[in-house]
Amino acid sequence: MKRSKAFISTFLFALFVYLFMTLAAGQSMVEGTILWSIEELVLGISVALIVGAVASSILCRSDDYRMLNPVRWIIMLVYTIPLFIEMVKANFDVAYRVITGDIKPGIVKITPDLKTDLGVTFLANSITLTPGTLTVDVDDEKSELYIHWINVGDEPTQTISGRFVPWIRRFAE
């Protein structure tokens, strides 16, 4: 039972990727058929079956299936909006620093207090994607992130992660 859940979720994910990549590819949209031709659907399902059988033990290593909840995926999509706003703001800041050369670099430590691996991964990637901050190292045990900050000023270090953490907590924990 446990393995079958892993198999089904891996199968559906592989099928989704296959159908997404072959949507409207080449001769698929023949008159009167759905978005994919029958041959393509058969091939996609068989490839996804093989992928599900082989990769389910690697992709679904933990027994935690909270990410199967579609609400979390919707929140994850909504999260791209504040992430993008932060990226725009920080990009102009870094562009200013590139031109003037006015930098005060340093490695600071933040404790985001996220419990899951997925949450820490998302936070580290969001911080690195935002210009001016770069995750250098992660302490797994104490859940500390070491961040290279291009402008270490008087602002507290929590301003780096402050905008992201509540959002990530909403979908990853």
Add this chain to the structure above:
Amino acid sequence: MITFTILYAFLIISVLFNALGVIGLHRFPDVYTRLHAATKCTTFGTIFMTFAVIVYSGYMYYWNPGQDHYLNMALHTVGALVAILVTNPTGAHAIARAAHKVGIKPKFAVIDELEKKEAK
């Protein structure tokens, strides 16, 4: 017409930020600050370049409904965008971590808490 104005605006932003990334790569003093310039401005520039491709192919698909390859191009560009957003920070993090592990100190650093932790 407005579509092409948006498209050109996206392309100009992307080229501008890519150029700033290259300038920063030359101006900044050490590996970490260079990573900021190289990955960040390139990411931002590349995101807007993919936006331009998506706008263009969506526009062409809207006016040429039979030609599926435009829709296909837009969808594949979305896939490429997701791949960039996942791999770019991971690669930057890997380079920075490797650089700190072999002992390259950040130049002009006002604070280095990672070194303090490793010294303990």
